Amino acid sequence: MPRPCPMNLTQTRTARPGFQASRKRSFQARMQQSIRWTSGNNKNKIKPETFLKYLKEEGFFPVKHFLLTLFFFCILPMLFFAGGEKACAAGDNVAEAANPCSASSPSALLSLLDRPTFSDSACAAPLGHAVLELGFMHASVRGEGGGTADNYPEAELRFGLPGSNEFKILAPDYNSQRAGVPEEATSGLSATAIGFKHELGYTGKWLGSVEAILTLPSGNDAFGSRGPGATFNAIAACSLTDQIGLSFQLGVSSQTDPVSQGGGRFTSFNQFFTATWDPAERLQFYGEFYGQTKTASDEGSGYNFDGGIQYLVFRWWEVDAEEGVRLTGSLGGFTHYYGAGMGFLF
Numbered sequence: 402m403p404r405p406c407p408m409n410l411t412q413t414r415t416a417r418p419g420f421q422a423s424r425k426r427s428f429q430a431r432m433q434q435s436i437r438w439t440s441g442n443n444k445n446k447i448k449p450e451t452f453l454k455y456l457k458e459e460g461f462f463p464v465k466h467f468l469l470t471l472f473f474f475c476i477l478p479m480l481f482f483a484g485g486e487k488a489c490a491a492g493d494n495v496a497e498a499a500n501p502c503s504a505s506s507p508s509a510l511l512s513l514l515d516r517p518t519f520s521d522s523a524c525a526a527p528l529g530h531a532v533l534e535l536g537f538m539h540a541s542v543r544g545e546g547g548g549t550a551d552n553y554p555e556a557e558l559r560f561g562l563p564g565s566n567e568f569k570i571l572a573p574d575y576n577s578q579r580a581g582v583p584e585e586a587t588s589g590l591s592a593t594a595i596g597f598k599h600e601l602g603y604t605g606k607w608l609g610s611v612e613a614i615l616t617l618p619s620g621n622d623a624f625g626s627r628g629p630g631a632t633f634n635a636i637a638a639c640s641l642t643d644q645i646g647l648s649f650q651l652g653v654s655s656q657t658d659p660v661s662q663g664g665g666r667f668t669s670f671n672q673f674f675t676a677t678w679d680p681a682e683r684l685q686f687y688g689e690f691y692g693q694t695k696t697a698s699d700e701g702s703g704y705n706f707d708g709g710i711q712y713l714v715f716r717w718w719e720v721d722a723e724e725g726v727r728l729t730g731s732l733g734g735f736t737h738y739y740g741a742g743m744g745f746l747f
Contacts, residue, residue, distance in 0.1 A: 500603045504530050504746065508682050510719050514744040515557060517709050517723040518689045520650040520673035523608045523638040525600040526561035526569075533558050536721075536742025540735035543727070548580025550735070555742060565600035571614070576624045589621030592630075609637045616656060627664035630656035632671075648675040658698050665698025683713040696732045703730025709740075719744040 501512045502524035515521045516534045526532050536555035542548040556572040571594040578587045598612035616630030634652035641647060650673035657666045673691040680686075692704030707725030714720060723740045727733070 501608065502600065502603070503527060507716055508713055510716065510744060510746045511679075511685050511711055511713055513746065514711075514719060515559075516555070516742050516744060517711070517721045517740060518673075518675055518687065519691050519705075519707070520648065520675060520689065521598070521612065521634060521636055523600070523610045523636040523648065525565050525567040525598050525610060526559040528561040528563055530561045531559060531747045533745045533747065534742065535744075536740055538738050538740035540733070540738035542578065542580045543731065543734055543736055544580060546580065546582035546584065547736075548578065548584065550576065550578040550580070552576050565602075567598045567600075569596040569598070569614075570594075571596065573620055574624075578623075587623050589624045590619075591624045592620040592626035593617045594630075607637060607639050609635070611635050618657075620659070622660040625659055626657050627660050628657040628666065630654065632656075634671075644679045646677045646679075648677070649673065654693075663698060667695045667698040669693040669695040685711045687711070691732075692728075692730075693732055696730055700731050703732025704728040705732050707738075717746045 503509060504527040513522055513524045513526060513532050514534060516536055534557040537553040540550045542550050552574050555574055557569060559567050559569040561567055573590040573593050575590060576588060594614055594616045596612055596614035598610055601609040612634045614632040616626050618626055618628050620626055632652055632654035634650055636650045638646060638648040652671040654671060655666065655668045658664055671693045675687055675689040677685055677687045688708040690706050692702060694702050696703040705725055705727055707723055709721055709723030711719055711721040720743045721741065726737045727735060
């Protein structure tokens with residue numbers, strides 16, 4: 402049975418060259434203006450129309466976008482996989498099909514890993530197991546004078562929970578960048594994030610999941626996140642043949658720029674498409690196209706392409722190498738990059 406594409410959706414793994422942007426007042430400060438303190442009962446009341454106005458100005462998940470996201474990322478996938486399970490039960494030639502996310506599969510780790518792609522795996526970590534991922538990336542930075550940037554350890558730790566669920570921790574990365582004219586060196590930690598994924602089900606050809614990721618206001622002024630952020634994703638993987646698989650991920654996110662870049666908030670719709678080829682049980686090649694409708698509060702869309710190779714040394718240890726290039730926009734802030742990493746199943 403072919404494996405769904407291993408994927409990895411993280412925050413932008415290299416920082417764009419620094420730029421100045423008009424600072425917005427903090428969301429908390431603006432919300433404070435909508436609070437009316439009543440005397441005698443010590444309760445604060447928020448005017449609904451003012452609250453919605455501030456949400457719209459801040460760009461934090463407009464209502465119509467939220468409703469569309471709820472339908473496409475939650476309701477529709479649940480209906481699809483519910484129907485798929487009924488088809489399996491009816492004997493649609495996929496009854497008793499083995500779940501590629503099961504830890505008992507000899508090559509399960511290639512299906513479970515989020516890395517080395519920027520999108521995430523459709524698999525949740527198996528109950529009673531944990532998945533650890535580590536990586537390093539070296540990039541050529543865009544902008545006047547160019548430059549280079551290094552990013553590591555790209556650590557992600559995922560824990561399997563009951564009910565085909567998982568909890569993940571995306572640890573902060575250390576970034577070191579040398580760019581600009583004259584060349585300046587900048588370094589620091591990116592933001593920390595936590596996430597939750599629910600695996601919807603497996604029909605023999607299709608595998609799907611939904612996830613939510615919360616970015617904490619953390620990291621330093623150059624590479625961190627000024628305020629909290631949130632991302633919601635729907636992920637589906639399908640098996641075309643015993644060796645070829647496809648994966649799709651759609652997401653919506655609300656994030657803030659680092660303090661040094663103005664700290665502005667922006668909302669983006671994110672798309673990922675990945676194809677994999679498994680010439681042998683321990684070997685996998687992949688190619689990925691991905692993009693965002695906004696890459697910063699004062700930037701437009703950006704799209705990139707990356708590809709690489711994964712090798713399963715043991716059933717519990719994977720190694721990989723990757724290369725990526727910019728197509729349009731400023732997603733990631735690089736012209737191209739090289740990376741390597743590994744994953745472990747415990």
